[in-house]
Amino acid sequence: MSETSLSYVSKQVLIPTEREKLFDQYKDLIETDHTLNRTLVSFQANKKEPFYRWFKYKEGFSKKLINYFIEKYHPSKGHILDPFAGSGATLFAAREKGWQSTGIELLPIGVFNVQARLAAEKVSLEEFKNEVSSFWNSFYKTSTTDSFIQHISITRGAFPEENEKNLNRYLICCKNIKNNSIRVLMEFAAFSVLEEISYTRKDGQYLRWDSRANRSNGNAEFNKGEIFDFILIVKEKIEEIIEDLSPNQNFDLFAPEETNIVMTDPKILKGSSLEILPNMSSNTFDFVMTSPPYCNRYDYTRTYALELIFLHNNDDDVKKLRQAMLTCTVENREKLNYLENLYKKLNRASDLDFINSIYFSHPAMSEINDVLSKLNELGKLNNSNIPRMVKNYFYEMVFVIFELHRLLKKDGIVVMVNDNVRYGGEEIPVDLILSDFAKIIGFKIKKIWTLPTGKGNSSQQMGTHGRSELRKCVYIWEK
Numbered sequence: 236m237s238e239t240s241l242s243y244v245s246k247q248v249l250i251p252t253e254r255e256k257l258f259d260q261y262k263d264l265i266e267t268d269h270t271l272n273r274t275l276v277s278f279q280a281n282k283k284e285p286f287y288r289w290f291k292y293k294e295g296f297s298k299k300l301i302n303y304f305i306e307k308y309h310p311s312k313g314h315i316l317d318p319f320a321g322s323g324a325t326l327f328a329a330r331e332k333g334w335q336s337t338g339i340e341l342l343p344i345g346v347f348n349v350q351a352r353l354a355a356e357k358v359s360l361e362e363f364k365n366e367v368s369s370f371w372n373s374f375y376k377t378s379t380t381d382s383f384i385q386h387i388s389i390t391r392g393a394f395p396e397e398n399e400k401n402l403n404r405y406l407i408c409c410k411n412i413k414n415n416s417i418r419v420l421m422e423f424a425a426f427s428v429l430e431e432i433s434y435t436r437k438d439g440q441y442l443r444w445d446s447r448a449n450r451s452n453g454n455a456e457f458n459k460g461e462i463f464d465f466i467l468i469v470k471e472k473i474e475e476i477i478e479d480l481s482p483n484q485n486f487d488l489f490a491p492e493e494t495n496i497v498m499t500d501p502k503i504l505k506g507s508s509l510e511i512l513p514n515m516s517s518n519t520f521d522f523v524m525t526s527p528p529y530c531n532r533y534d535y536t537r538t539y540a541l542e543l544i545f546l547h548n549n550d551d552d553v554k555k556l557r558q559a560m561l562t563c564t565v566e567n568r569e570k571l572n573y574l575e576n577l578y579k580k581l582n583r584a585s586d587l588d589f590i591n592s593i594y595f596s597h598p599a600m601s602e603i604n605d606v607l608s609k610l611n612e613l614g615k616l617n618n619s620n621i622p623r624m625v626k627n628y629f630y631e632m633v634f635v636i637f638e639l640h641r642l643l644k645k646d647g648i649v650v651m652v653n654d655n656v657r658y659g660g661e662e663i664p665v666d667l668i669l670s671d672f673a674k675i676i677g678f679k680i681k682k683i684w685t686l687p688t689g690k691g692n693s694s695q696q697m698g699t700h701g702r703s704e705l706r707k708c709v710y711i712w713e714k
């Protein structure tokens with residue numbers, strides 16, 4: 236939307252005063268942390284790190300980021316929670332410091348990642364190497380037409396025929412590996428190369444299809460470059476794993492940071508935080524380090540569709556996972572009734588009332604909901620479900636924040652990474668709204684750290700109504 240149409244809408248609809256008021260209230264807490272460059276915050280910093288480089292979970296935290304915030308806000312060890320654990324980066328980084336760690340993750344992708352890492356710790360390198368060489372002997376002797384990979388509508392045709400045949404053959408041979416940890420690791424090697432051997436690329440919000448797949452999706456011609464041969468690339472992946480598991484003078488993959496630290500296995504709970512958090516005991520955790528899905532339409536179930544079918548999810552499973560995600564896509568339907576029933580079943584109707592009262596009486600939230608529905612009526616949004624997505628994203632986040640507050644011990648800390656978003660020209664200050672919810676719930680808002688943008692500081696940017704760069708933030712809340 237152009238600046239002209241934005242002011243047109245603002246004049247016709249609502250002047251966004253509530254968001255400005257909120258900004259005034261928090262502006263002194265918003266500060267740029269120059270150590271937080273994009274590389275430190277995201278997976279980029281892990282690209283060459285042992286283990287992290289095996290499977291590229293692009294939404295993952297870097298290990299350095301987790302260490303940075305633990306050291307800054309809670310150097311003494313305790314019990315850490317990540318309710319949106321993804322690849323489990325928080326859990327593993329924290330336990331190397333001697334923390335007890337618990338994660339919740341909805342998608343089986345992250346859960347498998349955690350299991351593979353734990354399996355890697357259990358294998359003996361010699362046994363693994365021996366198994367690998369006998370594996371390839373049996374692989375070349377196996378000819379099978381069985382299909383291990385069962386496609387769903389959004390993945391059909393994703394692999395060149397030869398790659399799919401060899402992938403199936405490989406996975407069938409994996410079934411004969413007796414040692415459970417070695418089998419998991421061998422399967423994980425194949426899991427980690429699915430993108431490279433396919434016609435697809437995880438690209439921003441989408442799974443892009445190469446035009447060689449003959450799967451027209453209305454986009455411009457796209458060529459992803461080399462599509463790797465499955466056998467060659469999985470062998471490379473196995474070599475990488477062996478290299479990382481080999482004794483090396485620079486690092487020990489699974490060693491604690493200091494020799495006197497006792498490491499305990501992280502606990503990963505598979506399912507939705509919206510359902511698991513309310514069932515956990517109060518005052519359990521010392522620290523929460525997390526990054527929920529952003530309110531940005533990113534659909535993990537589509538981007539990671541190949542990995543989901545690898546892990547035996549059928550069409551129905553994938554649709555269910557998509558709906559169970561914290562609302563972050565235009566396809567997510569409302570969970571209001573579901574949450575009401577859940578809280579009533581747990582005899583927590585008064586908590587439900589409190590949560591509802593926070594959400595439904597929040598002036599800036601109501602302003603955003605009003606502006607977006609008006610923009611929708613005017614046809615100014617590029618998808619008519621955006622207002623529903625935004626409304627439900629924040630609604631569900633109140634539940635999450637409420638539960639985090641209940642689960643933390645006194646003085647416990649939340650570190651949350653999230654980005655602001657903009658729809659139809661309207662900025663949605665996710666950082667301010669979530670922090671304000673947190674404050675009403677009882678947290679002290681210690682800081683809203685922003686990533687450096689290179690374009691002046693955030694308060695200067697917010698001063699005008701023009702298009703400012705959206706803040707990418709790390710919020711620090713204390714119980």
Ligand SMILES: C[S@@+](CC[C@H](N)C(=O)[O-])C[C@H]1O[C@@H](n2cnc3c(N)ncnc32)[C@H](O)[C@@H]1O
Nearest residue numbers: 295296319321322324340341507508528560561
């Ligand atoms: C931004 S990513 C977090 C990545 C993580 N920090 C890491 O280092 O890998 C958000 C994660 O939340 C998960 N997720 C989405 N909805 C969820 C829900 N309702 N309950 C639990 N996890 C969910 C997604 O599958 C995704 O892995």
